[in-house]
Amino acid sequence: MSRNRMVNDRVRWGVSVAIAALVSAGIGQAAPSLMPLPARMTPGSGRLAIDGNFHVALAGPSDEPRVHGAAMRLIDRLSAQTGIPLERALAKSAAAATLVVEWSDDGLPVQKLGEDESYELTVDGKQARLHAKTPLGAIWGMQTFLQLVETDGQGFAVNGVAIEDRPRFPWRGLLIDVSRHFMPLDVILRNIDGMSAVKLNVLHWHLSDDQGFRVESHRFPRLQEMGSDGMYYTQAQIRHVVEYARMRGIRVVPEFDMPGHSLSWLVGYPELATSPGPFEIGRHFGGFEALIDPTKDSTYQFIDSFLGEMSGLFPDEYFHIGGDEVNDKQWRENPQIQQFIQTNHLDGSRGLQAYFNKRVQPMLARYGKHVEGWDEILNPDLPRNIVIQSWRGQKSLAEAAKLGFQGILSSGYYLDLEYPAAKHYMVDPLENETAGLTAAEQELILGGEAAIWSEFVSPETIDSRTWPRLAAIAERLWSPADVKDVDSMYARMAVMSLRLDGLGLRHRSNYAEMLRRIAGPGPWEPVKVLADATEPSKGYSREEKHYVQQTPLNRLVDAARPESGQAREFAALVKKVLANRNDAEMTELRKRMEEWKDNDAKLDPVMKASFLAQDNAALSKQLAEVAGIGLEALRAIETRKGRTAAWVKEKTEALEAMKKKRAEMMVPEIAAVEEMVEASAAPAKAPAKGKRKKS
Numbered sequence: 001m002s003r004n005r006m007v008n009d010r011v012r013w014g015v016s017v018a019i020a021a022l023v024s025a026g027i028g029q030a031a032p033s034l035m036p037l038p039a040r041m042t043p044g045s046g047r048l049a050i051d052g053n054f055h056v057a058l059a060g061p062s063d064e065p066r067v068h069g070a071a072m073r074l075i076d077r078l079s080a081q082t083g084i085p086l087e088r089a090l091a092k093s094a095a096a097a098t099l100v101v102e103w104s105d106d107g108l109p110v111q112k113l114g115e116d117e118s119y120e121l122t123v124d125g126k127q128a129r130l131h132a133k134t135p136l137g138a139i140w141g142m143q144t145f146l147q148l149v150e151t152d153g154q155g156f157a158v159n160g161v162a163i164e165d166r167p168r169f170p171w172r173g174l175l176i177d178v179s180r181h182f183m184p185l186d187v188i189l190r191n192i193d194g195m196s197a198v199k200l201n202v203l204h205w206h207l208s209d210d211q212g213f214r215v216e217s218h219r220f221p222r223l224q225e226m227g228s229d230g231m232y233y234t235q236a237q238i239r240h241v242v243e244y245a246r247m248r249g250i251r252v253v254p255e256f257d258m259p260g261h262s263l264s265w266l267v268g269y270p271e272l273a274t275s276p277g278p279f280e281i282g283r284h285f286g287g288f289e290a291l292i293d294p295t296k297d298s299t300y301q302f303i304d305s306f307l308g309e310m311s312g313l314f315p316d317e318y319f320h321i322g323g324d325e326v327n328d329k330q331w332r333e334n335p336q337i338q339q340f341i342q343t344n345h346l347d348g349s350r351g352l353q354a355y356f357n358k359r360v361q362p363m364l365a366r367y368g369k370h371v372e373g374w375d376e377i378l379n380p381d382l383p384r385n386i387v388i389q390s391w392r393g394q395k396s397l398a399e400a401a402k403l404g405f406q407g408i409l410s411s412g413y414y415l416d417l418e419y420p421a422a423k424h425y426m427v428d429p430l431e432n433e434t435a436g437l438t439a440a441e442q443e444l445i446l447g448g449e450a451a452i453w454s455e456f457v458s459p460e461t462i463d464s465r466t467w468p469r470l471a472a473i474a475e476r477l478w479s480p481a482d483v484k485d486v487d488s489m490y491a492r493m494a495v496m497s498l499r500l501d502g503l504g505l506r507h508r509s510n511y512a513e514m515l516r517r518i519a520g521p522g523p524w525e526p527v528k529v530l531a532d533a534t535e536p537s538k539g540y541s542r543e544e545k546h547y548v549q550q551t552p553l554n555r556l557v558d559a560a561r562p563e564s565g566q567a568r569e570f571a572a573l574v575k576k577v578l579a580n581r582n583d584a585e586m587t588e589l590r591k592r593m594e595e596w597k598d599n600d601a602k603l604d605p606v607m608k609a610s611f612l613a614q615d616n617a618a619l620s621k622q623l624a625e626v627a628g629i630g631l632e633a634l635r636a637i638e639t640r641k642g643r644t645a646a647w648v649k650e651k652t653e654a655l656e657a658m659k660k661k662r663a664e665m666m667v668p669e670i671a672a673v674e675e676m677v678e679a680s681a682a683p684a685k686a687p688a689k690g691k692r693k694k695s
């Protein structure tokens, strides 16, 4: 079935309707907290107990290691989730199993884009039966089964349910940048576990950039020897990651960014460069001028040999050559390069980059690879089997699709910009410019990739900058297009966040560790009160000039969650108070704001005792001030004694000024407090009777 037909089917089925049915089925069960939501789910009957007799039976054409491995991990997870010791052994027979996993085809040993990932999962009081076409569907179905396990009055159980599921998009990825900050192996492995839990299927490994070259090359060892500060993956480690990911249903697409973003290559191999060396690894962030010279034959000999070696290391059919943000200054200023452009009738620097891509693409084709690259590589002369990854919006995807190129969306999914989950969640690969494409053109939009660029992300902070918000993007890419209920997403994401931490991700656990470090010898509670209520500023707001690669990322801005759950709750509470003027809610609101207002004095001795806490003085004062204004507004609302127009104006201006102040951290409660200030205004006096109104 074509993907568009599938999409239409799914719209008709309406998952949210099925879930509502489940809740109202009168069987006293809440909808299970699944993320991503499946394409179709209907309530069943019965309650399948999960106890010490839990066993899995496998029924497929062979003893497929991916399915077997997933079953063993399921047992481990279930044991960890419930605390029940479980045998790591398969059931003697299907009849004796709690969960039967069937698959009909072993699929391809090297997972391919577009392989069938569907599954059906049926649970009743006796057994759970999972059927998939391929091991991939079996892996995803087992992840769903784990999410269905709940606690009730009698024990652990899965309630009766029938699920038919398949992804909306075949390409659902996460880009991890390991160049700006190197991410050790354990970071990569635990993030692969997290990706698999939310059914993401592509790890896009951004392995080289100006600030570091991260793969061992045997043919060109000075790449890692001189370009990595000793922080790179050996080939054995790469193979391990690729296999680890394959076992979990995930393809690994390597990216070696060229011809720009390539300074780290040039340290060991300056002969590749446009300008004379010597070169040093990039230490600051933003752009560099040094770049590869596309006019020399020796450049292509090097790249061909390098790509040949890397193609053997990365079995996936796709290979990413970057191509973004080429700073062409050195090309423009180099007479030989300008002569080359003239002689070859190229369209300036753009034409030169296209020439470069046209020479690199056939090399990768010889190694059995399709090229993937950023928007900038789009050129009608390239073969149509390449994938354009858009970091600049749906427009370039639409342009690519009209030319017949496949594409994936990353614009709107940059996690390192620290936007709220809801903002990412509402971005769809098929909206804006791509919404107007024909059905055939839309088929070329393969999905999307979240990205965690690591300029301001370290091995310690990557999990908390990535999770749990990545789960929301995973749902956008897996679930039907009409799954868009933001409140439901947040409720399920909160449950998923705990599960992911249980899986080994450290986004929750290292929050406390980092805050305690910031507090130093003092009590950490005042630091936590401040961190819980505040957020890093959004977008490209970090003051790059103050940072180099070696700057410690150990301050409040690194520890604070990109999205404050407390701020979200506060905003919801304010809305309720303004609508209902309910006493209990007003008391709750007052308590919260009093805590923030009083926290500033409590933080003072902590700041004196710990240098890391000191740069939060202004933020803490701002939170106290916002809370103080909020308390004054609340008092007026409670007593129904309206504030004067002059007071409202003064406070609104003060809040606006705080919003505009450029800083690395922000107080996200300001908008809700502004609403309170507005609501606290005295009603405008009605014109006195008998007085003539001006018309």
Ligand code: ACM
Residues within 6 Å of the ligand: 324, 325, 374, 391
């Ligand atoms: C990019 O963000 N330059 C791909």
